[in-house]
Amino acid sequence: MLISVYKNEKAEHLKQCFDSVAQQTLQPTEIVLVEDGPLTPQINEAIEQEQQRFNNIIRVKLERNSGLGTALREGLKVCHYDIVARMDADDICQPQRFELQMQHLEAHPDVDVISSWIAEFYDSLDNIIAIRDLPEEHADIYEFGKIRNPINHPAVMFRRQAVIDAGSYQPFPLFEDYYLWARMLNGGNRFHNIQQPLLLFRRSSQMMHRRGGWRYAKNEILFQRALHEMGYITAWRMTKNIILRYGIRLVPNSVRSWIYSRFLRRQF
Secondary structure, three states, X not given: OEEEEOOOOOHHHHHHHHHHHHXXXXXOOOEEXXXXXXOOHHHHHHHHHXXXXXXXXXXXXXXXXXXXXXXXXXXXXXXXXXXXXXXXXXXXXXXXXXXHHHHHHHHOOOEEXXXXXXXXXXXXXXXXXXXXXXXXXXXXXXXXXXXXXXXXXXXXXXXXXXXXXXXXXXXXXXXXXXXXXHHHHHOOOEEEEEEEEEEEXXXXXXXXXHOOOHHHHHHHHHXXXXXXXXXXXXXXXXXXXXXXXXXXXXXXXXXXXXXXXXXXXXXX
């Protein structure tokens, strides 16, 4: 299991995350926790408490905040097992998540990456507002990836060597995971999405803020160019994606949140 944490996380959210891990019907053999730069005393205390509950936590400490791509790349180097489950430090797994994903990987050795739908909530677990549903079969995932991210990253489980062979996580601000999936899809790796929410994803106004602005719009263009240069999408698809997405990045947060909820998510 691979998690990255940084100073802006909340200690209580990290505890909820580990509570959900403790309730898994299939327990992780090891937990690699990457500390992406110096942490607050509260987060350090929370991690120390979790080390008393889990004796298989491996802490990887980065001297400075380097971003998710670099943090996960360094963490993956420390993982000892072929199958690696990912989640974010403020999300919550459903109890059977690891078991169901592992069962599928064992039954389908040709599948390298497996994820699932996720349920998005505000503030309270009782306040689920939307489901991010994705295609199930590889061929549909491959085509969907040309338009939108085809994998819910916080709910992903993958074969470690397949990710390393594809170049592992690379720094690509705001698109680290999507860039990895695109390279793997383009390189022939096979994907699958379980058709039920196996993770509860914490949505916040800060999340919508991060997905907007000139910086995100600029990186969106660079990312679409990268997809075209690797041969995953055509020039026409690249142009269409940029036109459709550029405006969304520049509208107010409230409008962007409405667009996500109304058109990019399944209503709950």
